[in-house]
Amino acid sequence: MKHRATPQTRTESDSQQAPLIQPVVEPFQKFIHAESAAGILLMLSTVTALLWANSPWAEAYASFRRLPVTLGVSDFVLTEPLVLWINDGLMAMFFFVIGLEIKREVLVGELSSLRQAALPLVAAVGGAILPALLYTAFNMGTAGAKGWGIPMATDIAFSLGILSLLGKQVPLALKVFLVALAIADDLGAVLIIAFFYTSKISWVSLELGAGFLLALIGANALGIRHPLVYGILGIGGLWLAFFLSGVHPTIAGVLAAFTIPARTRLSGEEFITRGRALLDKFQKAMEPGGPPLASKTRQNVASRMQEAAAEAGTPLQRLEQALHPWVTAIVLPVFALANAGVTIERDPLATLSHPVALGILAGLIIGKPVGVTVGSWFAIRVGLATMPPGLTWRHILGTGFLAGIGFTMSLFIEGLAFGKTSLDAPAKVGILTASTVAGTLGWLLLKRSRQAKEE
Secondary structure (H helix, E strand, C coil): CCCCCCHHHHHHHHHHCCCCCHHHHHHHHHHHHCHHHHHHHHHHHHHHHHHHHCCCCHHHHHHHHHCEEEEEECCEEEEEEHHHHHHHHHHHHHHHHHHHHHHHHHHHCCCCCHHHHHHHHHHHHHHHHHHHHHHHHHHCCCHHHHHHHHHHCCCHHHHHHHHHCCCCCCCHHHHHHHHHHHHHHHHHHHHHHHHHCCCCCCHHHHHHHHHHHHHHHHHHHCCCCCHHHHHHHHHHHHHHHHHHHCCCCHHHHHHHHHCCCCCCCCCHHHHHHHHHHHHHHHHHCCCCCCCCCCCHHHHHHHHHHHHHHHHHCCHHHHHHHHHHHHHHHHHHHHHHHHHCCCCCCCCHHHHHCCHHHHHHHHHHHHHHHHHHHHHHHHHHHCCCCCCCCCCCHHHHHHHHHHHCCCHHHHHHHHHHHCCCCCCHHHHHHHHHHHHHHHHHHHHHHHHHHHHHHHC
16 A cells, blocks of 8 residues: 655645755855865866966957956046956955955964974974075175065965875874964965065055954944954955055955954854754644745744854854855966966976975975974974874975975965066976975875875
């Protein structure tokens, strides 16, 4: 005898059916949230840019970068080349997410206490100073000396993407160390950009930006949590003021991130209590055989549950989770596409033998791993930190090589240092070559560490 479905059964079944487009969208969603996604998309964008810039359609690539784009309202409009909007606008979102990550790590992560932060912080300092010194040794007294900050940066997305290729057998402590190291590195890069790669300053615009920053801090102090308020003050005010001031506007992204609220309004126990009470009301409001549309009572309860969930979380975490896929899938790949297209001469070795390229190669391939390892050794030696459980010095050295993947951050600083000069080509070739070599060496070293442990 066949069981006949009741109307309630059909209604619940209908509500549980996935949208027709879900089988198409789901693989892309999983890919974007995978740690390796950023590295793969960056690699594809870089290869595309290189092929495009060295193809018969090279002029189309140049036109793509120069394409004028106008933004604004009424009489107040800004017209700039597309590449500038990408580097100053889209990358501000990337730096905003970096700022959110830094704030989270300082509040509750690996940088929340001196004991926890000592190892990655000292390792980051060593991994920044030595590359800068090696670069300067090749370029002291030349026009290329201005690029000393290029090999100091770490591409956190690419380095974590390479690490993820090693699978789950990589010690969790290694991933934590790399994340903390890269975030500390990014903080250093932000300070370097702010203090050393800033053009002529308009103090009036900067004072206006300071006013918007105070407004953002005030919104946090008043308990305002809606992202629209921070978006208007951060983009319409702080970013625009920094854009006009001469200080690179990506700094505005980091400063705005520091003002985002990071506290919950409901504790875990309060959320559980309220959630159970709302679920009981929701269950009592369920009507057997009712229509697919929720009743007014059920809809009201569901809205209150959403409010409770929002109060149990933090705006900082919600924004970080919401923006991270956009940064991974769009911002960084578009930046790579617009900036990695360097024209390679007939003799690539001649380009790589340029002092700027040699300085970058030495900084990222030698300076980074040695600096990170020596910095870590010093922190442990003087008692500031201890070696994380499950890690060896081979792991630290391998992580140092992964930190030598400058790529996005190095390209960004290179654009600020050299722009449209004759040093642009050797710098970009040096960055791409050094990042590839450092990433490959780091992957091989960590892979052998895993195999040695298995044996």
